[in-house]
Amino acid sequence: MSRKRRSFSTEYKVEAAHRVIDFGRMIAEVVETWGVNEALFGRWVADERLRIEAAAASGDEPSTAPNSPAYASRSRSSRKTLRS
Template sequence: MTKRQRRTFSSEFKVDAASFVLDQGYSISEAARSLDIGDTALRRWVDQLKIERGGETPTVKALTLTFPRD
């Protein structure tokens, strides 16, 4: 049996993938299937992006880039 290597994704990819669900109306299953990623990972990214867009400070590494305010 072959052990599957854990894949890593950039923050940009995660935001784009979550945006398919939040902004373009795809279901998590549809988006995950078309991007060849797991439903659970995508669901986590969607939840995290919702939190960040709501202005809350994430408890894990942020998906979105933050810039200092003037």
């Protein structure tokens, strides 16, 4: 029997990432509470940090959630660069 793939809203991902960013907790600690794979959670945190840095660099206040498709493609390419 196959398992159904879970999907998470952007708001859920941002809120989860801020548990690590705002409170300085380790991803491994937070993952147990949220029931999400550690690598996936780490990606959410990395994406949110990139979004916050991009907003700071442009002098804007980060919104509560990234809304543009351009952000999604930019964050994927940034992640690939960071991994290299």
